Amino acid sequence: MTHRTPPASPSNHRPVKMARMSDGMDLTDATTGMEAIPSYRPDAKARRYDRQLRLWASAGQRSLEAARVLLIGCDATGCQALKNLVLPGIAHFTILSPRSVEAQDVATNFFLHPDTIGRNIAEEAVKLLKELNPAVEGSAVVKDPAQLLQSDPDFFSAYTLIIASNVEPQLEMDLAEILWKASEKVGGPDVPLICIRNSGFIGRIEVQLREHCVSDTHPEQTHTLRVDQPFPELEKAARSLDFDSMDSMEHSHIPWVVILARAVSIWREQHGGQLPNSDDDAERAAFKDMIKSWRHKADEENFDEALRSSYQGFTKSELFEDEAVVTVSENSKNLHILLHALKQYTSQAPHLPPISPTLPDMHSSTTSYVALQNLYRAQFNSDFARFKQIVAETLGRIGLPADAIPADEIESFARNSGGVQVIKGRALKESKEMRGLVAEVYTNVDEQFVDEEKPIHLGLHLALLAAERFHLVTGRWPGSPEADDLAEENRQVEEMALSLLQSVVPGAEGGPETSEAIAEVVRGGFSTLPTTAAFLGGIVAQEAIKLVTNQYMPLDNTVIIDLVKSSMEKYKF
Amino acid sequence: MSQVAVAPPVQLSSKTTEYLASSSRYRDVDKILDRRGPWTDEQFQGGQAAKDFLRQQCKILVIGAGGLGCEILQNLALTGFHNIHVIDMDTIDISNLNRQFLFRETDVGGSKANVAAAFVMQRVPGVKVTPYFGKIQDHPASFYGSFDIIIAGLDSIPARRWINATLVEIAEQDENVTPLIDGGTEGFRGQARVILPAVSSCYECSIDTIAPPTAYPICTIANTPRLPEHCIEWASVLEWPKVFKDKKLDTDDPDHIEWLYQRASTRANEFKIEGVTWALTQGVVKNIIPAIASTNAIIAASCCNEAFKLATLAAPSLDNYMMYSGNESLYAYTFEYEKRADCPVCGGESIEVQAEKDWTLETLLEKLEDRQDLQIKRPSLAYESGAPLFFQAPPQLHEATKPNLAKKLSELFSEDASVVITDPNLPFQVTVSIKLV
């Protein structure tokens, strides 16, 4: 595993502040007559969901509350994933299974009670999962998934998202294929599929989606201020200030954005419209020297901030590269229409999405900060007006009413449009065939990891793929209880893994890491450790929430989890 | 603090009785316990020995029955731990229900430990969960020394420092190493770690990585507010004590939040600042950390996976820190956190502070408060001999030692010296050596 930045501990508590000194007045007296401002005190629902609304806000919550999730494979892992989706309040979940509850189901699955042994597993699990949140609807469908896939494929495309937990490899492939084909048609249903596989301490999650748009990635750095090409009003404001005539208080409270916008404007004027060259040490220094020359005192914090951010003056704001949403129709999703409109919007100068209306905090006086904020807001409003116009034209062109997309959805898209990300996924079948990345990694594995321990995760992936092939051939999992000769099963899986590998990389050897990975996977015998189930169920739910809310970047497309070493690695196969 | 005898004798159905008697019910977990893996420890005996220890002998304590605690109790019960204890001083609030899945609306106001224990025993027959409704500090060290493993799912740093220091002390004095597994989450991120007290690095070793609380400079709050948060801080830090004098702000009282919200909104309007809301006001003054079920599930599962490995040796345990982030796609980072030689809890060396001779004692005090590796808020100082230098309390001692604050260090110490710090945040004393320069 490659080394990344060491962690900062997430828990971060402020000591409770306490009032000091003596004899205060009564709270009621103090409050009486001052509630001029509407309170909007949270209602019971807002209080229940308070800790999650602080992550995905009401827009994300609305999407969740419209989501319908289907679980195929009613095992501990699948039910743990559902638990983590019922709690935050999805609209509906269905569990599809014709099986009866057995003792080992109860032993691993918290949402089954021993008294229900012998009854239908979907119905029993739905009952206990529904208890978690009275606002969520749940239903059981007592049918064989493979037959239903044949007789009524439309059943599956009626869901927002499908989770397939440890279902048989053939069913998994068939389901993935039907969903992939359905999403081929423009305007057809594009239902993300999350597939889970676990064996003892080892797990894998695969996500199939054709296209996914993240309308808010929640980046650490949220503000794209575009000081490299200040909009006219900002440039005008920055140039109109007379730094020299200011008193020291005023001078030390000019927001750094204004200082930098002024520096950029002057530099461009002197350099034929060019920004400082970021690869040229001398130009960078000259740019900074200009800013330094405006200082009145050495300890002005606003100038410190401007110098720290000076790279923003010579880093050109650019449009994210994406494949455009070329065709839209009356059946297109709102998001697709908005992306289509955004493409048209950015085809005009300055070839950038609407500016973000929010500012980070910076050293400045209240008045100059608020004035700057108003400049950005006014610019956003004018950008937004143009964007709204394009959306309205697009809707008209494809024969939809002007209010087909709610106004607040258009606005929140526009506010975050600088951070919109589009993911193009791959069919599950294609990623399982191990073309691309696996071939590349295995071909170069010796050069890539000369001094390091070779990564175990690819070996685990290969082991799981080989075990799936084993299941296709024998109809059962390697290492399952029927297996009396573990060593022999191990050997067979190794053989299958090697042939899989050599079909992609002729002549490749698995190596000791792969043998160890196979041994651990076969040891697990595709049994469920409750802890592994809970771990995977947590990740699946996080990913489902990200997909449903169109917030935060989701996994694309595979993660391999090793709970022997408590590590994981993700790949785009 | 009270230990409640929950669970009146439950009448088990014949089906449940049959289930409890069946040996096949643990078929899944037994595969891992009956077979050796390629990375399994030499000492792994597997089979009956591991099962007996897990299911009969092992006594495990869960600290906290909140977001992580509920998940931990579920996982431990299903994994086969039969003798589980849980301690929590909190009662159930409606804002817990989006993740603390052992509680229902009708449980609001009840003890988390009691309700969680009763729920798990009802759902997983055969498991014994003993609840303690109270503070961890109310139990003696010997109580904690009686467990084989302790898992902490706490949201409080002082409580973690306390249990960590207590377990390191037990390990050093009685050579009784009780593993402490610690989990924490925030939003889509979290971490799990295994602490072998006095053997591996401890919680205190990494105290300096905890980000200091967001502090807004008082001059910004008072003079140049720009953000809605500045207005809220103004209302809670400056206005509340001015108006209510000695009445404490209770951040759990909605009327208090309402008052702050009204004051902050009025100020924001004056300065034309937008964005003060009720929820933001509550979030700022309570320092609310976003929390969701799925992240708690991941971290709690990791903690329980480590407990299972420690109890059975079925796989090597985490050495010693795993962090997880689902913010941008997902990733985990696993590494060994190193012991700190000057860790005040488990290290042998004392913390060194460079101080200038003409600093006042007050300056030294401020410098100590700023240190990330101490994380103290209202320190009292004494000479190594025990003679007081500056005490925050009791009042007589505070008055008597207050004049020292204005004195220069050169007047108080003739040469390099050691100073003993006590602080409400510290469950132990810290000796720092002052190097005069």
Ligand SMILES: [Zn+2]
């Ligand atoms: Zn330590």
